[in-house]
Amino acid sequence: MKERTLFGGVVAFLFVVGALPLLMMLFGSLYDNGRFTLTAYKVLFTNTALLESLKNSFLLALTVATASTSVGIGLGILLGKSDLRFAKFFTLMLVIPLVIPPYILAFSWADLFGEWFFGFWGVVFVLFTVYLPIAILVTMLYLRQIDPHLEEAALQMSSWKKVLWLVTLPLIRPAIVFAFLLVFILAFGEFSVANFLRYPVFSTQSFVYFSAFYDFRAATAAALPIVAVVAMVFWMQRFLAETKMHFIPASLMQKIRLLKWRLPLFLFVLLIVMLFVITPLSMLVFKTNSMESFLEAGEKALDPLGRSLLFAMLGATLLSVFGFLSAYIIHKRLFRWYRWLDGSILLLFALPASLFGIALILFWNRPYTNFIYATPLILLIGYLGKYLALTTKITETKLVQIPQNLMDAAALSGASWYHTLWYIILPLSKEVLLVGWVVGFIFSLRENTMTMLLYPPGSDTLPVYIFTQMANGKASLIAALCLIMITATLLPLLFLWLYNTARRRDA
Amino acid sequence: MIILESIDVSFDEQPILQDVHLKIADKERLVLLGSSGSGKTTVLKLIAGFVTPDRGKVFIDGQLASEEGKILMPPHQRDVSMVFQDLALWPHMNVAKNIAFGLKIQGMPKKEREKKVHDILSMVGLEDAGKKRIEQLSGGEKQRVALARSLVLSPKVLLMDEPLSSLDPALNVRLRTQIVKLQEELGFTLVYVTHNEAEAKEIATRVVSMQKGKIVE
Incomplete structure (x- = not known):
């Protein structure tokens, strides 16, 4: 089979999974009984509650993005470029809020602070802790791309303080822009935390229109500004933050020696970890109160947990396979319109999960596709569409680092494209495939908003079960369920860390 | 020509x-x-x-x-075969597998392949290096492996x-x-x-x- 034929098939499949439902939803909102009409869009200009929520979302996204980026850049430099003690451990700890479902953190903080935590600043605080790791990780990633000679040359003339300001920070400017925009988009489309902390934001509106009134045309119209913001931000990002992704080995990086600041900064980072990570988790342990709560939670969560793990494993496998294939298409620029594939995958990731969930319902809820809609297959399609960007981007970081000469050498040895793919590219990418699988697993496992809309009867997952319990369940039971959920999420990360440690020891 | x-x-x-x-x-x-x-x-x-x-x-x-x-x-x-400036040896394969790759693609039986790899390694003076990983080789040895890989397909x-x-x-x-x-x-x-x-x-x-x-x- 020809390379372009096979990969054309992959693109067609991904189009049906992701883009087509959204396009159908958009066209559906423009037609009423077969006639073109813009009546559904009147809601955007006439509904004051909607306009108010739009303003709220914008303000929320701006505040969260500014706070997360400002603090995240500083922490990223500290953790990724200095001789701070236990920097790797701190990084790992600070990533925890990103990988666990954000509404669990909202529940924990709300429980600690009580009623006054509800509202704008409560949502800002929770989302700040959730998205802070994005700014940290993006900064660390870009720092690994700085040619050490550029800083060495500057260090011959000045101290680190000025070099950081005049050389390092300008060189990682794309990271600052990229982190800000990414956090802005994610905060703009966030649903579960705002919903739990009772702050009216725009993404909840499309959900309300759909779930309460079943008015999908109004739901689509209400989501249009979100799509517009996401598309605009991605368009800007293309010009501002093109990632080169050529990494310098950590050992060659020019590290900042903290000297007398080493201890105070160590204590400062420790304090941040204690505050943002340990405190909410401890709250859950404290709230669980007794072993009975755990036993009760274990008994009640067993089925949903089993289903969650199974769906997450299947989702992660699909995400790894298609993430690899789409990264291959984008990296090799197999089609002239590869940027469209790249952009669509990113757009789906950035769109609110509620919107994508509604699009999937409208597209698959038909008698002849009931074998998908009425089974967990619909969840797998949802996970694949929503999180493909993650595994695609992770795989791309490796593909750009495989020298073209390795492929050319294979071609001269008589290898066809699939021989090269199978014997050269795939084995060289196996580590990022594993990382992609773990990331896919975690994100499929923690997914809540889309799953609430899509899960077939009798197939609820643990996050859905916890979310429904939050409305009127016992606090100790909810806390125990949250701890079970966190453990299930963090276990694969632990395995990955152990695997990497063992591999480094072997090497 | x-x-x-x-x-x-x-x-x-x-x-x-x-x-x-x-x-x-x-x-x-x-x-x-x-x-x-x-x-x-x-x-x-x-x-x-x-x-x-x-x-x-x-x-x-x-x-x-x-x-x-x-x-x-x-x-x-x-x-045509080529020895690249950076040698382009596949890091996930050992020396013998690097050399045998083209023969495997051609569908040559394993035994025949092994003999051919052994012969070519002897020719470049690396008889005992077949099982070594690429990163274990010196610069000169890598160069000879790249040469052997290019020549094995005659x-x-x-x-x-x-x-x-x-x-x-x-x-x-x-x-x-x-x-x-x-x-x-x-x-x-x-x-x-x-x-x-x-x-x-x-x-x-x-x-x-x-x-x-x-x-x-």
């Missing part, structure tokens, strides 16, 4: 090769000599089928292999892109002698790229100089 006829190549509208004419006879040891950026490597990639000419034609053994904007004969059908033409540039002078001299000896023994055509005049003179039966994308002598 390889013929390059009126070749122009450009990347991002930057001319790399301009009106290149070159004939390479069978069993010749041709050295392309020139400074970096003179277009030597592009000539090799053009012959190998990795670069498409913007103008002109490439003939291999009388067959049209590439012409303006098209590669008519894919790399593996050209009976190509008619071997292209070498500054393969010895990263080695120390003594090893460089030893290996160029070995390359000449192997070429004489096996009778392949050698197209060798270097910027080192002494190296060129020692290896070549003919030296062609390149400058700014043109052949100057």
